[in-house]
Amino acid sequence: MSDYLAHWGMVDRPFRLRDTATFYMSYSHRRFVADFTDYVSSPTQFARIEAERQSGLTSLLNWVAGLQGVESTSLRVLLSHEGQCGDGRTINDLCQSLDLPKDLSSEAGLKLLCEQIDSDADRGLSVIWLLDRPNQSLIRFASELSRTTRGLRLLFAGPAMPADDGRGDLGCDLPLDQRIDKVFSTTVSRRIQFNGLQLAETVDMLEMCLSEVGGDKVIFSETAVRLLYRLSKGRVGFLTEMAEDSLRLAAQWSCSQVTADHVGLVFQNQLQDAA
16 A cells, blocks of 8 residues: 555555546536437437536546437447557447457458347437547547447547557547548537536535545645646645645655645646646
8 A cells, every 4th residue: 555545544645546446427528418318319410518628537438438318219328448540449349349359350340230220220229439639540430330330429528638659640639629621621619518516515515435445634734726726726636646746745754644745746746737
């Protein structure tokens, strides 16, 4: 166990954003779920989720990928993570998500994938593919797959990200909207906004995360929490990264509470590392 966890009496790391069992559902998360439900109930094939960097969007998408339905609509949710390309590995990952045989040739896997998606659509399942910060290669592949199948819907998420496959023709310098426009004949007009936490939600989330691993809910001083919120602007990923680093720093100094001074120093160190 890490020394800082022992110092604070915690049995595990408090901020496990990818753990859907400890997922904090803020007002922005609930608003997102409502907008996502409206999208699922609509005939719209393509939509876009807008969120800032380090907002906790990937964790939210992981949670959505576990849904089997919303209201009266049954769902089959596929998820591709940042950095994936439109290649055989992606086909294999999608087949695995649909409980289909994997390690097939790209041609055989693609054929089986299309057949399953169409079969699901015929049975009334809404098949939605979440693309987390896709590069141009994956957008192009998703476009081709959506034209080949009858029932696939695409939900693009996140700001622009550089393509990572080394080719210079993928529009890596373009915003995500323009990348999508380069591939699709129509602009993605339906948008779902995912915003940050409010101050009261920041307090609740920190207390919940700390208490679930045996920590005292007042480990962070009130001024420390306010500074965490102000510097992060409510972005969950950035906020929890600073909070954990502040826990480490305060433990290193054998302090009994995390103060605004610890948070400020962590933020300055992050700025220096990014410079």
